Amino acid sequence: MSDLLFVIAAFVFFLACGGLIVLCQRLLED
């Protein structure tokens, strides 16, 4: 169970990184 939680935590973090990429791209296009 702990393993699953930490794996999910890692995925969530890298998804957040994806969100940051999208934010930076939007700012670049503005």
Next chain:
Amino acid sequence: MTFNGFLQIGIYLIVLLLLVKPLGLYMARVYQGEHTFLDRIIRPVERGLYRLMDIRAEDEMNWKTYTIALLVFSMVGLLFLYALQRLQGYLPLNPRKLGAVDPALAFNTAASFTTNTNWQNYGGETTMSYLTQMLGLTVKNFLSAAAGMAVLMAFIRALARKQTENLGNFWVDLTRGTLYILLPLSVILALMLVSQGVVQTLSPYRQLTLLQPTSYQQAKTNADGSPMLDTQGHVISETVTVNYQVLAVGPAASQVAIKHLGTNGGGFFNANSAHPFENPTPLTDFLEILAETVIAASLTYTYGKMVSDTRQGWAVLAAMMVLFVAATIGTYSAEAAGNPRLSALGVDQQASSLQPGGNMEGKEVRFGVARSALFATATTATSTGAVDSMHDSYTPLGGMIPLVMMHLGEVVLGGVGSGLYGMLVFVIVAVFVAGLMVGRTPEYLGKKIETFDMKMAALLILIMPFFVLIFTALALVTTAGKAGIFNPGPHGFTEILYAFTSMTNNNGSAFAGLSGNTLFYNFTGAVAMLIGRFWLAIPTLALAGSLVRKKKAPEGAGTLPTHTPLFIAWLIAVVIIVGALNFLPALALGPVVEHLMLW
């Protein structure tokens, strides 16, 4: 302070500066795909790897593709290292039959080594099997370092090129950095270390019977690893008696080499470079300090070469070295002054032929005060994080200076790759502010600095201090956070501040008094390390994406020169002012108060 101490520091600086141009030139050739003397051996391996990965070396990437490649690579690496630690009990090369690493610790370690931090909430010889150390940690040492250098290369190309979207190929940069730079240097350094006595073996640990049993005091710990406290908040100790000693050995030299060269810092043994099997002689100490600074310093020359103006690289290096030398002298001075409480008791702390003098608590006699101060400064300036002395035992000011090196953003040399791109962001900020002051459009290397660029620069400067202070505050207001403190009062505050500063800046060194192997610190630490690495890399690459598409304006009468002593001084001022604004209040609560209480 002694003449001998200054001589040791001086010799190190001379050797470092002599290596900058040849190594910098070689790295420029590597990253530009030019011919090198290692081509005959390495080029076939390189091409084989591209075929295996189905990569065409000539295909280039825009900033988004480059960033996604970095993130996917890092995520896969993190999950692999996590799995390796959790499964090590079932895997070979585990002579001590060490079981699975605890999930929270495994997560923290995986995040740590993926982000080039190498913060270790564990002792290597009692937690990690040989296979985990070699296949997981050592490999990660290479790859995380190469990834940082790759991001730097993308940023340099953004300044060197114009009116394009292409920043290079992440996989090519990663491969070339590993094969042509890190691996050859690591082989050479590992052999030199082995010649001096650093262990390199797959044999099991040796158990030796002591001639007479020995007793020592150690702190009692709770089930969660935090120290047990009495009603007055003091640590409870217990007496332990042993009649045998287990000598931990292992394939250390191969890990120690890349630990320093890649500004990683994760030791094979718990005592890191204070351990005689990792750092047995003054010569290995000298080599380790040199190794952790040489690539970062040489990359400034690489940068100058790639933007076709080596003066820019020298200017950045000059700014870095001014701060580095000042910090080294400051740390040495503070440690050489010793502990005033001991002087009041009549203890002789003067340096002489019989003793190193000064504050030798937590330091190794074979290194002394000067070398330890140099190592402490180098390791925190470069984001290596290895230690040959215990920072928790430094005097308040002596411990504050390494902390400040990290607070400046790890831009005084900094990590391989990350240090220079961090400093170049400060250059952009310095150019922008100077432009405002003189009423001219700010531009750097012919590229106009515009709104988006400053937004990214602001993000890059603020993300680190924001999360350092938030996490430190969180630890101080929660029971779980405060439970890790070993020393009460301002020193305990500094332990926590240092921990999150180190993790968020991907340094990895510690005030070792803090009990970090708890769920709280393992999880918050992992998040801090990941944020400090990738939430800085992404805006850096976005900034690169903006710069690379701009055209280059020719230099004119109004262009601010960025290679002059005036600009170097201005750049140093900007770095210090930003760091001071962010962290002076926190420093005042920790090391400054402690210093005033001591003196």
